[in-house]
Amino acid sequence: MLILVSTVLVNNVVLVRILGLCPFMGVSRKLEAAIGMGAATTFVLTLAAGSSYLVNQLLLAANLEFLRTLSFIVIIAGIVQFTEMVIHKTSPVLYQVLGIYLPLITTNCAVLGIPLLNAQLQHSFAESLVFGFGSALGFSLILILFGAMRERLEGADIPAPFQGNAIALLTAALMSLAFMGFGGLTR
Amino acid sequence: MSNTPSVWQDIARKGLWQQNAGLVQLLGLCPVLAISNNVVNALALGLATTLVTALSSATVSSVRHWVPHTIRNPVFIMIIASLVTCVDLAMNAWLHELYLVLGIFIPLITTNCIVMARAEAFASRQPVREAAWDGAMMGLGLTGVLVALGALRELLGKGTLLAGADKLLGPAGQQLTLHLAGADYQFLLMLLPPGAFLGLALLIAGKNVLDARARQRAAAATYPAPDAEASPAP
Amino acid sequence: MRNAAAQARRSALTLAAFAASATLLLAGTWLATHQQVAANEAATRAALLAQALPAGSFDNNLATSAVPLPAAIAQQLAQRDAANVYLARRNGQLSGVVLEAAAANGYGGRIELLVGIARDGTVQGVRVVSHRETPGLGDYIDLAVSPWARQFAGKPATSRWAVKKDGGDTDYVSGATISARAVSAAVARCSDYYRTAQARLLQGQP
Amino acid sequence: MSIHATHIARPVTVSRVMLKVLAALLPGIAVSAYCFGPGVLLQLLLATVTALGAEAAVLRLRQRPVTPALADLSAVVTAWLLALSMPPLGAWWMIVLATLFAIVLGKQVYGGLGHNPFNPAMVGFAVMIVSFPAQMAAWGTPLTTLDAAAQLQWIVTHTLPAGSNLDAISSATPLDVLKTGLLQGGQTAGQLLQQPRFGHWGNAGGEWVALAWALGGLWLWQQKLIPWRTPLAMLAGVLAVSLPLWLWQPAHYASPLFHLLNGATLLAAGFIVTDPVSGSTTPLGRLIFGFLVGVLMVVIRVFGGFPDAVAFAVLIMNMAVPFIDQTTQPRVFGRKGGRHA
C-alpha cells in the first residue's frame, strides 16, 4: 500500500522521476486519448516489470548484466507490438486515437526505466510488479489530469509565444511544483 | 544516389532548428529535463545521445531492406539498445565520474524517443549517409537544447556556468567554471524538476518569438505593406 | 494458418539473427571494458570510504576490508539489520575504522553516513552518503553542498556531540537544526561504539 | 444600437466582487497587524504594487488595454492573499519575487483573469517555499517585542537596530514547531502544546487571526459571493483526517482544533479554496474539490515535508479541477429520469 502511494504520488514517474515525458506531452491533447494511452501503458508497464524481473534473474545467474538493457528492451518491444496488433484488431477506435503513439510506448522511458530501476533497487518479484503497476498508475493519473487540463486550456487566451507546447510545459512545471508538496511524505 | 548540398543543409536546418527534437517535436524530453541542471552534464549526455542517434540511424538505414515490417520495431530498438549499451560500458570505463552523474539516463538513451523516432521516420526510408547525417543533426539539435537549458538552469539556479567541467575535461576544466553571482546565491526552483519544465517552456516560447519575428520579416519582405513601414517597430 | 506459421518462422529467424549480432557486439565491448569498469567501481567505493579517513592514514584496500557488524550493533549504529565496518590498516596495523552509520530522524527521513574514526578514537571524517533533507535548507550536511561536515574531522572522542543550541560543540544552520542534530547524534553513537569496541576492533573483530 | 440578446443586467461587476473580497479580508488583516506588527501592512503594500506593476507590464507587452484589467482588482486580491500567507517579516525581495511569480507565471501567461488553472497566490507561495525554505520557515513571533520602525527596517534592509534580538522576530510556525518537536521524539503532542508558542488553542495570537478570517468568510457567504460547498467540504476534509488520527494516537497527532486554527486553514476555507477561477464549478465537483484539499492539507502537514501545506493541497487539487468538472456535470433539466412527478 505504502509503496503504491509512494510510486503513484510521492515519486511520480513523470513529475518527480522525470520519465515518460514524450507521451506525457504528446498524447495529452485530448482526454480521451490520454485515458487510452494511460490504459495501454499500464498494461504494458506492469507486464514489462514482471517479465523483465524474470529475465533479470536469468541474467544475474549467468553473470550477463551487460545484456540487461538489450534484453529488457526486446521484451518490451515484443509486448508493445503484440498489444498494438491486438488493439488494432479489436478496437479500431482506440487504435486511431492512440495513433502513432502506441509504437512509441516502446520508447517511453518509463517503460524501460522502471524495470531498470527494479533491477537496480533489487526489488523482489512482487515489489517489481507493484512498482511497475504503481508507476503506470501514476503516469496514467497525471496524463489524464493533464489531458483534461489541456482541453480546458484550449479555450484560454494564451499569449502568442506561449501557445501550444510552451503553455503545456509551463502547466507541467506547475504540476510538478504542486507535486513537490508530496516530498517527504513517505520516509 | 547523389544529393545536392542543399539537401544536407535542409536536413541540418531541420535537425538543428525547424524540427528540433526538444523544442518542436518534444521528443527525447526525459534526459533533457532530468540532466539539464548544469551545462556540463547536459553537454555530456547530449554528445552521448548524438553519437547513438547518428550510429543507430546509419545502422538502421543500412539494414532497412532486410527487416520485415512486422518486426521493424524490435529490430530497430535492438540495434539502438546494443549501441547504447556499448556507449554505456565505454563511459563507465573511461568517463566514470560523469557516468555516475548521468546514472540511469545513459541506458535510457535507448528509449530516448528521438532516437527511435528518427530511426522510424527517417533512417528506415533513406540511404545511409543521409540517415547518419540526419541522426547527427537531430542529436546536435537536442544537445543544443540540453546545453541551453543547462545553462539557463545553472545560471538562474546557482549563479554559475560550467561548474564541474573537470568531469568532462579533467582537472583543467575547473578553471572554466564561471561564478556569476554571490557564493550563497541559490534559486532552488530552477534546479528542481519544476525548473526544468519551466526552463524548457521559456526556451520554446523564445523560439516562438524568434520564429514569429522571422515570419514577420519574411512577410514584410514579400509584400512591403505601407503600414508596416509606417508603424514604428516595437 | 500456414501463412501465419511461415511468417512467424521468418520473423523469428530475422530477429534471432539480429539478436545474435547485437549480442556479439555487446559481448565484444564488454570484454574490452569490463576490467576497467570493475576497477572504476572499486575505486569509487574506495574513494568514498577514503573521504572518511585522511589519505595516507592507511595503506590497505578499504573497500575489501569490510567486516559485518553484529546485528544488534548494526541496529544501533545504522538502524538496520546489516552494516559493515571497514578496517583501515597501515603496515598491517589497525589505523582506524570506517563505520556505516545512519540517522533515522533527519527532517526528511534517513540520513546515511560513513563515519571514520582513527585508532585513538578521534573522529576523522563524516561523509553523508545519502539523505532526503530539504534542498536548500537541510542539505548543508552534504559535502557536495557545504563543508559543514568537515567540522567533525579531528574532533576527539570526548567532544560534546550535540549542536551548540543544545549545549554541544556542533555548528548548525539556524532554521535547520534537526539535520545537524541527527548527524551529531549518529556520530556520537559511532564514537561511543568505538570506545567500547576498541579492543575487539584492534583484533579485527567487530 | 445594443446588439445584446438580454437587455437588462444585475448591477454587479467583477470589481465590486473583488472589492468585497478585499473588504472581507480587512478584519483578519487588522488582527494580524496587531499580532505580528506593522510588517504585515508593508508586505501588503509591496505585494499590491508589484502585482499591479507586473500585470500592467504584461498587458502592455501584449498590447492589451491595461486599465480595465487593473481595475478589476483581481490582482490585488491575489497580492493580498499571497502577502498574508508569507512570513510577515520576510525580506522585501521575497514578497516581490513571490508576487511576480504569482501574477506572471500563475495568471498572465494563461491569459489573465479567468483563464488560469492554478491559484496564482498559491503558485507564488509554493515557488517561494520550495526555493527558499529557510527564509520561509522563519515566521514572525506573534506579539513581538520589536517596534514598528525596527520591523520595517528588517524587512527592507534585513538588518536590525542595535540592541534588538533576532529571536524576537524569528520563530518557526506552530505547525513547524510541533512537527519538529514530534520528530525529535521525547515529548507527546500534548506536552509540546503546553509551550507558550501555542497559546490557549494551539496558536498564540494566530487563533484570533484565524477567527477573523472565518468572520470574513462568513460575510462573503452571506453576500452570496462564495458557495458554501467548497469551504465546508474542505473543513470536513480536515476533520476527516485529523480527527481519527487524534483519537487513535493523541500523543502523536495534534487535535482537529489545532489543525483548524493553524496554518491558514480558515483563510484557505474562506478565501483560497473559494477562488472561483481555479476551483471546481459543479455542485458535486465543489464538494470533491474542497474535501480533497482538506484531506491533502492535513496529510501533507502531518506526514510530509511541508508543514504549511495549504498551497500544495490547493495546487494539487487545481490540477484535477478540469477532470472533476468534466466528470461531475450536473444532469440537465429534463434529463434526470425519475424526477417526474
Place this chain on the structure above:
Amino acid sequence: MTTLLYALLVMVALALLLGAILGYASVRFKVDADPLVDKIDDILPQTQCGQCGHPGCRPYAEAIASGDEDINKCPPGGEDGIRKLAELLGVDFKPFDAGAAQPKPKAVALIDEATCIGCTLCIQACPVDAILGSAKQMHTIIASECTGCELCLPPCPVDCIRMIPHGTDLTNWKWRYPTIPIKAVKP
C-alpha cells in the same frame, strides 16, 4: 567464452520467441483499410476545387492520412476545417499556409446567358455536374448544386461565367460573434 555462449543463447532464445509471436500475430490480427481517410474526407468540404494541390478532396484526405500533407491546405474548408482536422488527428491547430491559396467568401457561379456559346467546356470542367445544357445551347448553373470551386471559369472561351457571392436571407442568416472591440494600446 562460456559467458559469450550463454549470452548468445539467452538473446537468441528471446528473439526467436518474440519473433514467432509477432510473426504469428501479424497474420492472425491483420486488419485492412484505413478508416481515417473516410473521416478526413468527411471533414473536407467536397468542393473538389484542387486548391490544396490535390485533384479533389479524397486524394487530399489520403495524403493527410498518410502523413504526407499538412492540414492547412484547403481554403474552402476555412479555419474551421483546419480546426476540425486538428481535433481529429490530435495535432495543434495551425493557420493557413501563408504561401498557398487563402479562403474567400462563398460564391456560386453564374453564366451570362447572353454571351454563352454553348461550347460545353464548362460542363466537362464541373466536378459536381452542376451545369446543365447541351452543345450549341445556352448553359445554366444549378445554383444549389454549385460548390463555387471556380473550375469552370478557366475553360470558358468567352469568359461568360462570373462568381456571385452568397447573399444572406433569413434561411442562412447567422448570429455574429459577440465582439468586444479591443483597443490596442499604443506602444
Place this chain on the structure above:
Amino acid sequence: MSRLYDFHGGIHPPQHKDAATGSPIQALPLPPLLHIALAQSVGNAARPTVAVGQHVRKGETLAEPDGRLSAAVHAPTSGTITAIGPHPFAHPSGLPVDTLTLQPDGLDEWQPRQPLDWQQADGTALRKHLQAMGVVGLGGAAFPTHLKLAAGQLATLVVNGAECEPFISCDDLLMRERATSIVDGIRIAAHALQAGEVLIGIEDNKPQAIAAMQAACAGTAYRVVSIPTKYPSGGAKQLIRILTGIEVPHGTRATDLGVQCLNVGTLYAIARAVLHGEPLLSRIVTVTGAVTRAANYEVAIGTPLAWLLQQAGISDPGTDVIMGGPMMGITLPDLAAGLPKAGNCLIAKSAALFPPRPAEQACIRCGDCASACPAELQPMDLFWFAKSRQFGKAQERHLFDCIECGACSYVCPSQIPLVDYYRFAKSEIWTAERDKKNATLARQRHEFRQFRIERDKSEKAARIAARAAEQAAKLATQAATPVAASTAAASGMDDAKKAAIAAALARAAAQKEAKPLSEQHTSGLDDAKQAAIQAAMARAAARKAAAEAAKAGDAANPDRAATATPAQTGMDDAKRAAIEAAMARAAARKAAAQSAQADNTAAANPDSAATATTSQTGIDDAKRAAIEAAMARAAARKAAAAEAKKDAAP
C-alpha cells in the same frame, strides 16, 4: 390548493409592469398602411392568394397556408393591396421579407364570418378551421396552434398566464378584461385535446387577473393556480414543471408526456375564431418604456411599429426599441416593419431604465449563472466553448438545451452577454450542419460523375475492341471455305440473336448489381434525384454490359461458332443466354480492370506532368488541365513564398 413544484434557478428582475397596467386596453385608429409579412409563424410562409391592386374585405384570406406547418394570413381591415414584396421585418437581422402592403379604405368592412359548431365538429375540422383562421401561438413562439391541438386524450392542459418577463402586461390585461372569452377558448381547446385537467398558471404579482380568471372559471373544473413570481416561470417547460412536476426534456414534446401548454392570448384567439369566425386580425400589445402613454393597445396585425409607437407618444423616435420583453426580446433594426402576430410588447429604451451594459469582463467562473439557469446547464462552460469556437464540446454540454432565457446573462457579474454567445454558437453549428449536408451531396454528385466518366471511357474502349473483333471476324470469314462461310454466316446470325438475349439478361443483372452501389452513394439525396441517379447508373451499367456482351459474342465468333452450334441444339435458350451473359459480365469486369490498370501505369510514368494524376483515371482532360493549372499556380506561389522566406531568413 394543488401542490406546486419548483424549478432550478430563475431570477427576480425588477418588474416595471405598473406603467402599462394603469389603464384598460386601448383601441387605436387604423394606420395609413399595414405591412403584413407572409411569414407570421414558425414554419413555411403563407402563399399569397391576392394580387396587387385587389380590393379585400376585413377578414378575407390574403395568403393561404403552405403545408402543414404554416398558417393563413388575413386582411385586418378592408382596403386595397398596394404591394407584395420585400419589406423590413421585425427580425434581429433586419433583412426584408415578402410582405403584403394593405391600404385601408377606412370602411372596416367585414366579409361574412363563419363560426364553427365546435361541439359537433371533430378534431380535424376544428384544426382545419384554426389553420384557416391563422391562429398561431401568441405567447412568443408563434407556433401554429392547430398542430398543438393535434394530440388526443391529454392528461393536462396548462394555460400559460404567467407572463413572467418584466414590462409585459398584455396577458394580464387580457385576463382582467376578457376572462370569459379566454375560458371559452379553454373549453374549446380542452375539448379538442380531451384534456383530463386544466391548470391555469398565473404569477402571484397579478392578483386582479387571478381574481378575474377565478370568477370566469367558477362552475368549471378548471383550476386557476397562483404561482410564485420568478422568471422564467412562463417558459412552457418551466410552467409545466411548476404545475405538474413533469420535466419535459429537450427534444421531447410535452404532448408525449400528456401535457400541452397554451398561452391565454392564443386561447382568446381560438375563442374568437371558433365562436365568431373571426380570424386572428389583431392582438393586445404592451407599449411601454420611454413613451408618454404607456398602455396595452389592441392593434391590427401589420400596423407599422413606428406609427404604433407614435400613438403611444414615444419621446425620442431615434431610440432603440425592443420587441418582446427585456430578457428575451429583440432590438428592432427597422421600425418600418409591421406588427407580427408574435409581437406582444414594445419597449422604447431609455437610459434610466436600460443603462448601457458595462464592458464585458473575463468570466471568473463564479457559478452565478449556473445557479440561475432554469435548464440546469453550466452556462460558463457553454460560454467558454462558444467563445473559443469549440462547438462540438458546447454541444456535448447540451448547448441545445439552452432556452435562451437570459437568466445567466442577467446575473453575470462579468457582464458577459452569454446568450449572444450561445446564439452565435448555435448559428455556427446549424451552418456547419447545412454545409456538411451540402458537402455530402456534392460528394455524391462528384462520385457519380467519376462513375459516369469511367463508364463512358470503358464504353469507348469496348467500341474500339468490338470494331477490331469485327475486322478479325471478317478476315476469318474471307479465308474460310464457302461451306464454312455459309455455316459461319448462319451461326453468326444465330449469335446476333443470342447476344441480344444475353444483353437483355445482362442489363437485368447489372441493374441488380448496380443498386447497392448507388444506394451507398446516394443515401442523402432527395428521393427524386436519388432515383434518377440510380436509374442513370443502372442504365449505364446495363449499356456497358450489353456492349461487352456484344463484343464478347463477336470476338468469340469465329472459332466458337463451329464448336458451339452442334451442342447448342439440346440446350434451351434461356440457359444458354444465362451462360453467355455471365461470360459477358466477366469479360466486362476484366476489361474495366485492364483499362484502370492501363491508366495507372500511364500515371506512374514519372514524366506525366503531375504525380497527382494517379487517381485521376476518370477525370477528363479539361478538368485535369484546370487542376493542373491550379496546382501549377499553387506550386508557383509556394515557390515564390519559399524564395521569399529564404531571402528573409537570417
